[in-house]
Amino acid sequence: MAKVKLASISTKAPRNIDKEKTKAKTEKILVELDELQNLLIAEAKNALLVVIQGMDASGKDGAIRDVFGSLNPMGVSVKSFKAPTAEELSHDFLWRIHEAAPAKGMIKIFNRSHYEDVLITRVHGWCDDATAQKRMKAINDMEELLTQHNNTQILKFYLHISPKEQQERLQERTHDPRKMWKYNENDFAEAKLWKKYMGYYDECFNTCNKVPWHIIPSDQNWYKEYLIASKVYDTLKKLKMQYPGLKK
Amino acid sequence: MAKVKLASISTKAPRNIDKEKTKAKTEKILVELDELQNLLIAEAKNALLVVIQGMDASGKDGAIRDVFGSLNPMGVSVKSFKAPTAEELSHDFLWRIHEAAPAKGMIKIFNRSHYEDVLITRVHGWCDDATAQKRMKAINDMEELLTQHNNTQILKFYLHISPKEQQERLQERTHDPRKMWKYNENDFAEAKLWKKYMGYYDECFNTCNKVPWHIIPSDQNWYKEYLIASKVYDTLKKLKMQYPGLKK
Numbered sequence: 381m382a383k384v385k386l387a388s389i390s391t392k393a394p395r396n397i398d399k400e401k402t403k404a405k406t407e408k409i410l411v412e413l414d415e416l417q418n419l420l421i422a423e424a425k426n427a428l429l430v431v432i433q434g435m436d437a438s439g440k441d442g443a444i445r446d447v448f449g450s451l452n453p454m455g456v457s458v459k460s461f462k463a464p465t466a467e468e469l470s471h472d473f474l475w476r477i478h479e480a481a482p483a484k485g486m487i488k489i490f491n492r493s494h495y496e497d498v499l500i501t502r503v504h505g506w507c508d509d510a511t512a513q514k515r516m517k518a519i520n521d522m523e524e525l526l527t528q529h530n531n532t533q534i535l536k537f538y539l540h541i542s543p544k545e546q547q548e549r550l551q552e553r554t555h556d557p558r559k560m561w562k563y564n565e566n567d568f569a570e571a572k573l574w575k576k577y578m579g580y581y582d583e584c585f586n587t588c589n590k591v592p593w594h595i596i597p598s599d600q601n602w603y604k605e606y607l608i609a610s611k612v613y614d615t616l617k618k619l620k621m622q623y624p625g626l627k628k
Numbered sequence: 629m630a631k632v633k634l635a636s637i638s639t640k641a642p643r644n645i646d647k648e649k650t651k652a653k654t655e656k657i658l659v660e661l662d663e664l665q666n667l668l669i670a671e672a673k674n675a676l677l678v679v680i681q682g683m684d685a686s687g688k689d690g691a692i693r694d695v696f697g698s699l700n701p702m703g704v705s706v707k708s709f710k711a712p713t714a715e716e717l718s719h720d721f722l723w724r725i726h727e728a729a730p731a732k733g734m735i736k737i738f739n740r741s742h743y744e745d746v747l748i749t750r751v752h753g754w755c756d757d758a759t760a761q762k763r764m765k766a767i768n769d770m771e772e773l774l775t776q777h778n779n780t781q782i783l784k785f786y787l788h789i790s791p792k793e794q795q796e797r798l799q800e801r802t803h804d805p806r807k808m809w810k811y812n813e814n815d816f817a818e819a820k821l822w823k824k825y826m827g828y829y830d831e832c833f834n835t836c837n838k839v840p841w842h843i844i845p846s847d848q849n850w851y852k853e854y855l856i857a858s859k860v861y862d863t864l865k866k867l868k869m870q871y872p873g874l875k876k
Binding site: 418422423424448449450453457489554557558560563565623624627 | 666689693698700701702704705708737812871872
């Protein structure tokens with residue numbers, strides 16, 4: 381498998397892709413996702429775990445709202461991983477992850493994830509290289525456990541934006557009243573660590589790739605939403621789900 | 629306050645209410661709910677707890693899908709209460725309820741709830757009258773705690789259908805392939821206990837009314853959805869929420 385290197389992947393939609401046609405396609409996919417989710421719930425044989433990673437302001441929240449916002453809330457839930465609590469820190473780093481894994485029939489979205497334990501932690505020197513290697517091995521094992529022992533389909537998305545796009549979006553948060561609540565003064569300092577982040581992300585993609593990563597060019601939201609919705613659709617469609625008959 | 633008696637309340641929409649106009653109104657409310665939810669998340673000062681109770685096939689799942697299905701999944705989650713697990717039974721009956729209460733900024737929907745502990749349990753004789761009285765006192769106290777100590781708005785809905793409507797819906801589950809997965813052979817036996825249920829429901833409504841109950845005529849889904857959406861809208865609107873400015 382060719383090595384992933386973020387710096388060589390475009391953050392933009394290809395020029396020949398039509399915005400309005402793509403948005404129409406996404407709308408159509410979202411309608412069909414509704415029925416696929418209904419089957420997922422009814423069959424209760426498979427689970428879907430969607431892992432969303434990306435730098436600050438890469439559009440994680442928006443992707444969740446716009447791709448998963450029309451599904452039945454009974455069958456989808458979002459877990460946003462923040463800095464671990466004292467109790468979480470008194471366990472292994474996958475303890476809180478495992479607890480949040482989706483049950484059969486359910487779609488669970490991780491807004492950030494176990495990958496932060498080999499990303500932000502490395503960037504700030506809270507996790508050394510040897511520990512990071514051990515963690516990535518454990519992550520692969522955990523993803524295998526979920527896949528093989530609970531029929532969990534795992535989709536991992538990296539929302540790929542350019543540093544320039546990030547700066548624009550962070551600036552917007554300082555003066556758009558509807559976005560100010562998202563502003564965190566720390567984000568600008570964190571943005572300066574861009575290259576370090578990219579290096580550790582690259583390593584993640586190449587080491588934790590038993591379940592493949594999808595690098596989503598995300599400078600344009602409509603393209604990002606289309607790609608994510610398509611992957612979710614393809615994944616659920618492949619399950620060839622059917623409504624179960626009457627329980628005897 | 630006048631005593632609630634379900635038997636004297638219609639399960640149908642008033643005859644002079646126009647179905648299409650009402651559906652259009654609901655659509656409009658749902659669009660506005662989206663913005664109100666965004667404010668709820670941004671402010672993170674208030675929480676909303678929606679308790680949905682009703683007999684089998686009264687349309688609880690559908691109400692959740694159709695009223696809350698277009699909200700941002702990052703800010704809404706559903707907790708379906710089933711028969712308690714062994715671990716839950718080794719705690720007080722409100723232990724699992726409290727754990728599932730919404731955080732500030734969040735909307736939590738209870739699909740069934742703590743009220744089952746004074747409903748199904750009484751119908752089947754697993755909970756005697758004296759215990760039920762003590763439980764209802766504890767429920768009132770818990771609802772007061774959530775309301776006064778976490779700014780939780782609590783909306784309690786009873787989806788009111790007629791026994792005839794219920795029979796039709798249960799029958800449908802035995803022959804509609806898209807609904808068979810919901811069929812439970814036990815439902816028909818449970819339906820025979822209708823009058824007992826109504827009596828205990830009436831008692832709940834009159835005893836646990838510090839936070840008022842909304843009895844929702846639910847034989848027609850469009851009317852049910854309109855009433856629930858309206859109440860949610862009114863409740864959030866009254867909070868006069870505003871986007872917070874920049875954190876200093």
